[in-house]
Amino acid sequence: MKGYIHSIETLGLVDGPGIRVVIFMQGCDKRCKFCHNPDTWKCNVGNTMTPKEVLDFVLKYKNYFDNNGGVTFSGGEPLLQKEFLLETLKLLKDNGIHTCIDTAGVIGSDEILDYVDLVLFDIKALEANKYKDLVGTNIKENIDFLDLCQKKNNKLWIRQVIIPTINDNISYIKQLGDFIKKLNNVEKVELLPYHTKAIPKYKRLGINYPLDGIEDMDINECQKLNNLLLDYINDKNT
Numbered sequence: 001m002k003g004y005i006h007s008i009e010t011l012g013l014v015d016g017p018g019i020r021v022v023i024f025m026q027g028c029d030k031r032c033k034f035c036h037n038p039d040t041w042k043c044n045v046g047n048t049m050t051p052k053e054v055l056d057f058v059l060k061y062k063n064y065f066d067n068n069g070g071v072t073f074s075g076g077e078p079l080l081q082k083e084f085l086l087e088t089l090k091l092l093k094d095n096g097i098h099t100c101i102d103t104a105g106v107i108g109s110d111e112i113l114d115y116v117d118l119v120l121f122d123i124k125a126l127e128a129n130k131y132k133d134l135v136g137t138n139i140k141e142n143i144d145f146l147d148l149c150q151k152k153n154n155k156l157w158i159r160q161v162i163i164p165t166i167n168d169n170i171s172y173i174k175q176l177g178d179f180i181k182k183l184n185n186v187e188k189v190e191l192l193p194y195h196t197k198a199i200p201k202y203k204r205l206g207i208n209y210p211l212d213g214i215e216d217m218d219i220n221e222c223q224k225l226n227n228l229l230l231d232y233i234n235d236k237n238t
């Protein structure tokens with residue numbers, strides 16, 4: 001069994017706790033307008049690795065993980081390669097390595113959720129029509145996956161990209177806060193500032209850039225919204 005891997009980052013600090021090996025998997029069925037990895041979209045292309053090859057690679061970095069580091073599967077959408085992912089998660093668990101998946105949610109992932117230690121769940125939009133417009137697929141799969149995480153008591157980090165003129169407003173932040181308040185097992189909430197660094201990639205790939213004209217999200221403004229969101233979730237001053 002082999003998985004299609006786009007690339008591997010060995011000392012990742014932002015995709016989960018501690019120092020992590022981040023495995024960017026190839027393939028995604030969504031088309032988020034703000035995606036900065038359009039080069040991961042195509043399925044079944046690129047380098048392949050077996051679960052054992054991934055384990056052997058990761059073991060070389062185990063000393064850096066300390067107590068809370070480990071491996072994060074990102075992409076692309078890692079849950080599109082379920083069999084490979086499941087087998088690899090099992091091997092990593094047997095070797096005492098902490099695992100995360102960074103996902104927008106794919107149905108039929110029950111067994112994977114039994115083995116993964118932490119889910120980095122990407123919220124894209126909260127309303128069906130806005131989700132469809134921004135992501136290109138149906139919000140139901142996203143919500144069904146989150147419901148499954150709740151049933152299985154998976155630990156969650158919630159992430160949302162903040163995009164100027166689309167969702168960088170207080171009313172959306174409160175809507176997001178109300179949504180998150182109803183969830184269990186949320187360990188962290190992160191708003192990520194939208195950036196335009198991927199535009200050259202789109203040009204190289206010959207894909208029209210869907211958010212042409214929208215500027216980078218100001219990092220400080222994004223941090224302010226993040227603080228507001230956390231205060232709102234914790235019922236402070238809002």
Ligand code: SF4
Nearest residue numbers: 028030031032035076
């Ligand atoms: S789910 Fe992730 S990889 Fe797929 S299009 Fe959206 S941002 Fe890009």
